[in-house]
Amino acid sequence: xxxxxxxxxxxxxxxxxxxxxxxxxxxxxxxxxxxxxxxxxxxxxxxxxxxxxxxxxxxxxxxxxxxxxxxxxxxxxxxxxxxxxxxxxxxxxxxxxxxxxxxxxxxxxxxxxxxxxxxxxxxxxxxxxxxxxxxxxxxxxxxxxxxxxxxxxxxxxxxxxxxxxxxxxxxxxxxxxxxxxxxxxxxxxxxxxxxxxxxxxxxxxxxxxxxxxxxxxxxxxxxxxxxxxxxxxxxxxxxxxxxxxxxxxxxxxxxxxxxxxxxxxxxxxxxxxxx
Numbered sequence: 001x002x003x004x005x006x007x008x009x010x011x012x013x014x015x016x017x018x019x020x021x022x023x024x025x026x027x028x029x030x031x032x033x034x035x036x037x038x039x040x041x042x043x044x045x046x047x048x049x050x051x052x053x054x055x056x057x058x059x060x061x062x063x064x065x066x067x068x069x070x071x072x073x074x075x076x077x078x079x080x081x082x083x084x085x086x087x088x089x090x091x092x093x094x095x096x097x098x099x100x101x102x103x104x105x106x107x108x109x110x111x112x113x114x115x116x117x118x119x120x121x122x123x124x125x126x127x128x129x130x131x132x133x134x135x136x137x138x139x140x141x142x143x144x145x146x147x148x149x150x151x152x153x154x155x156x157x158x159x160x161x162x163x164x165x166x167x168x169x170x171x172x173x174x175x176x177x178x179x180x181x182x183x184x185x186x187x188x189x190x191x192x193x194x195x196x197x198x199x200x201x202x203x204x205x206x207x208x209x210x211x212x213x214x215x216x217x218x219x220x221x222x223x224x225x226x227x228x229x230x231x232x233x234x235x236x237x238x239x240x241x242x243x244x245x246x247x248x249x250x251x252x253x254x255x256x257x258x259x260x261x262x263x264x265x266x267x268x269x270x271x272x273x274x275x
Contacts, residue, residue, distance in 0.1 A: 001026070001050045004262050005061070007069030009035050009042040016064045017044065024057070026050045032263075032274035043265045045274045075262045079106040079156040084146070084163035085113045090245045091161035091182055091252050092118055096125040098253070105260035109153040112146050114165060134165065143171050150175070157259065160214070161252065169216045177266050179214035180224070180259065182252040184244055200237035207231055207240055209248040211255030213266060222271045224255040224264055 005017070014033060021028055027049040034043045054060075061071045085092050092111065098104035110128040113119065122129040132145045150158060160181040172179065185195035185208065199207050208228035215221035229247050231240055258264050258273055265272040 001048050001074055002262055003044075003046040003048065003061070004072045004075065004265075005042070005044040005046075005065065005069065006265055006267075007042050008066040009037075009040050010066055013042055013065070014044075017046070017061070020057075020060060020064060021046070021048055024050070024052075024054055034272050034274060036267075036272070039268065041267065043272045043274065045263060072262070076156060079260050080109050080154065081106045081157045081159050082109050082150050082153050082155045083111045083159045083161050085111060085118050085161050086164040087115055087117050088162040088164075088245075089118055089121060090249050093121065094249045094253055095159065095161060095256075096121065096127060099127070100125050105257055106157070109155055110149065112149055114142065114163070139165075139168070143168055147171060147174060159252075159256065162248075166218060167214065172214055172216055177213055180252075180255060181212055181214050181219075181221070182248050182255075183210045183212065183219050184241075184248055185210065197237045199231075200235070200240055203233070205230060205232065207244055207247070209244065209251040211251050213271075215269065220269070222266050222269055224258060224271055224273065225251050227251045227254075 018028065028046060029049055030047040032045045035041070036043075058071055058073055062069060065071070083092060083095060095104065095108065099106070099108045108127050110130060111118065111122045112130045112132050114132055114134045116129070116131045119129040119131065130149050132142050132149070134142045137145075156178065158175055158179045160179065162182065167179070183195075185199065206228045208226055210223055211225045212219070212223045213221040227247050227250060229243055231243070258275070263274050265274075
């Protein structure tokens with residue numbers, strides 16, 4: 001059983017929660033917690049072994065926690081996701097393979113592309129593909145089509161696996177804290193388009209990738225995971241792009257694993273990640 005808690009901090013929370021678990025003979029397998037002292041916020045993820053289900057546990061936890069606490073017990077063990085893509089295949093291919101072998105931690109409901117280039121690979125994995133073009137309809141019409149497909153599939157999260165379109169504030173609001181993006185730079189450096197070209201022109205010695213939740217500010221949403229790789233003066237912009245794809249794939253996979261395992265708390269445009 002997994003329990004996640006977010007509330008105001010106060011003395012004795014860990015002891016009180018642990019005592020409640022002991023009262024019900026629940027064995028604590030893992031416990032991760034964090035306190036944001038500046039914000040006076042407490043975060044905890046508990047994994048416990050419970051032989052007997054206790055329907056009153058949620059209320060018992062609320063009774064010992066500060067007012068306004070958010071408690072989730074056994075969040076959906078396998079999440080549902082919808083994936084948005086454009087033309088690049090590397091992140092999508094990794095997701096489809098993990099989905100096929102049951103190691104993703106989520107079930108891909110469908111893939112939506114603003115081009116149909118990646119339709120064939122989706123069909124090979126028996127995953128529905130929907131084409132929502134931006135070139136034959138307005139952005140508003142394309143987003144309305146995408147939104148309709150997403151709502152029909154009712155996913156827990158929307159994954160932008162190299163979806164190279166800026167989503168509108170309304171779209172972001174409709175799916176707030178549910179949209180996960182992979183950005184091809186080590187944010188906050190090189191925001192926006194062509195970051196590898198920007199990195200090449202700047203002569204950097206490290207490039208990276210960032211997985212983050214989407215907000216209205218371009219590439220400014222809460223960061224989930226990041227990774228870097230060294231480069232040197234011998235790398236062209238194309239070389240950086242090629243090695244960068246490997247980092248993008250790895251970072252997105254790690255971020256999705258963390259989110260699907262209920263290890264990520266979002267607040268104040270940042271995250272607490274309990275690994």
